[in-house]
Amino acid sequence: MPITTLGFDADDTLWHNERFFQLTQAHFADLLREYTDADPLAERLLEAERRNIGHYGFGIKGFMLSMIETAIEVTEARVPASVIAEIIAAGQEMLRHPIELLPHVRETVAQLSDSYRLVMITKGDLLDQERKLAQSGLGELFDAVEIVSEKTPPVYARIFAQHGTGAAEGLMVGNSMKSDVLPMIEAGGFGVFVPHGTPWAIEHAEAPGGHPRYADLSDIAQLPRLLDRLTH
Known part of the structure; x- marks a missing residue:
């Protein structure tokens, strides 16, 4: 044949590609260290990503939205606006990273x-x-x-x-x-x-x-x- x-x-x-997601996820854990540990946060984020693939598809924008959703959940809607802004900035930085x-x-x-x-x-x-x-x-x-x-x-x-x-x-x-x-x-x-x-x-x-x-x-x-x- x-x-x-x-x-x-x-x-x-x-x-x-994946290493940029891992670096951003580590930064995400650091932003929310006052509310939860890194391991349970990673599990919650993965759950959100699984739920959201059908809505957002694959890629950085869906990852960013899943991080924001997870941050709201784990802080019981108390996440500061400054943290949301940091998450958005991290996603935008991923969209600019050189190939x-x-x-x-x-x-x-x-x-x-x-x-x-x-x-x-x-x-x-x-x-x-x-x-x-x-x-x-x-x-x-x-x-x-x-x-x-x-x-x-x-x-x-x-x-x-x-x-x-x-x-x-x-x-x-x-x-x-x-x-x-x-x-x-x-x-x-x-x-x-x-x-x-x-x-x-x-x-x-x-x-x-x-x-x-x-x-x-x-x-x-x-x-x-x-x-x-x-x-x-």
Whole structure:
């Protein structure tokens, strides 16, 4: 079975992202240290994020609103306006942070762009994801960019049919087992897991051990060799 089209997740697959959320969450815990400890606060924030994904989607703005909601809850609506202002400022700072590519990304994507159709498939806030792509300098290497609200098997089937030769001849690379790997395999394609950093708890899922269309790599630089093995 030939592979004609490669999909790449963006955040924490092509560039750093989660570490900025972790730094902001640590600042959030410091702002509310008079009201609660860091661990229970983190649990309350995660609960709020789970509730709010359906309302706000993925990304920094939803994270900021979930922090504000959590701050109101844990302080029983006594949170000072100055703390709310600090939370908003922290979110705005995240929206301005410079893009830093992960190791070996540029050379690997450039190498593969000569032989495959490349599609960036990312979820999150439209404006923020467009900003990151523009700053990354990778845009010219991709044949298409899809910013979606959720990554599901039908979404992957549509994208790989529109920009390639179907999901069966497509391969998706990402750091989320739940979003990048499992739904792509269910759509009939290959899913390649490249872990990075501490995964967001909401994105956790078990690997499909032994599945013929699953692979995991420790470094994105190993992707060309994997593709050689799969296609020859």
